[in-house]
Amino acid sequence: MSKLLEMTLKYNRDKFCPLVLAIVEKTMAYSNRGNTLTKEEIEDLNKLILKLNFKIPELWSNKFLDLLPSTKKEKAEEVKLDLSVHKNILYELTKLNPNERGFAFEKFLNNLFDATKLTPRNSFRIVGEQIDGSFQLDSSTYLLEAKWQSEPIRESELLVFHGKVSGKATWSRGLFLCYNTFSSESLIAFSKGKTTNIIGMTSQDLFFVLEENISLPDAIRYKTRWAAETGEFYKSIYELINIY
Incomplete structure (x- = not known):
């Protein structure tokens, strides 16, 4: 032929x-x-x-x-199935006690990032520091901080993570992912006068992804773009999809 x-x-x-x-x-x-x-x-x-x-x-x-x-449709259906499973798992995590939940949350995120082709790495330790994990997106490496606590994330916690990321390669980025939310003081502090190489994500953002409103990679891209354009560390995915 x-x-x-x-x-x-x-x-x-x-x-x-x-x-x-x-x-x-x-x-x-x-x-x-x-x-x-x-x-x-x-x-x-x-x-x-x-x-x-x-x-x-x-x-x-x-x-x-x-x-x-279309093979793309088949792959999309596979991811859709995975996302529904992950959504149920995330709900189940709320039933765990606080001591179990932190580790389970990290494991959940690692599996979710793997399902969405973000090539995650589990938590690792370097001299004087504990890193919850890392992943890659569009040739950029992101360090991950994951927290599940009842209180909103304070500015001091963001500063510590910002320091971890800044202490690595100049092209490093960071994603601070919390199940609760960020305090108003921390959001104000990280939107005025500070350069930022980190972005934030909450459980509200996660559920927005798991309900198939936007893919996880695109959600991170939107947040990264917003931070680059405005210097703001956090804006919800719900707001960002109405901007981009």
């Missing part, structure tokens, strides 16, 4: 596109035998044909493409 395409392209260029279209139609006719073409495969084919300075309108039709099965 590849030889036929090569020879047609070389000696009968006017018949190349009809030949490709015929091959696609033939393949689809045998879809019930396990040769189903996916939307992504046709999109890849279209890109290759464009490089040869050809374009087959029938294969670019949205009506045609939408009829094809």
Whole structure:
């Protein structure tokens, strides 16, 4: 088949596109035998044909493409299932006693980050410091601080984490994730006159993600962008999706 395409392209260029279209139609006719073409495969084919300075309108039709099965949809359904499971687990954590909850919360976050392809690393210790974990997003490494406590997070706690992140590589970033919320004093302090390399996330943000309003990677991207634009450490995902 590849030889036929090569020879047609070389000696009968006017018949190349009809030949490709015929091959696609033939393949689809045998879809019930396990040769189903996916939307992504046709999109890849279209890109290759464009490089040869050809374009087959029938294969670019949205009506045609939408009829094809999509591997992205399958992956999205898998993530959707994972998120529903994680949501139930997070609810169950509220029933644990405080001593058990902290470790369980870290484990929950590690599993959630793994499910959303953020390549997490479990908590680790370096000289004089305990780091709850780290993850990667868009080639950036984020250090993680995770806390589940009844009181709002104070400015002093943010300053300690800010110092941990600042003491690493200049390109390091940090995510402070608390189940409760941040005190009004800490939010004011981290929105005026301080450069920040950390962002904040609360359980409200987490549930917003787990209810499939936005993906976890995009939620972090929005928060990082807001911090870069305004210098503010925290803004809720609910507010950010109405901005971006």
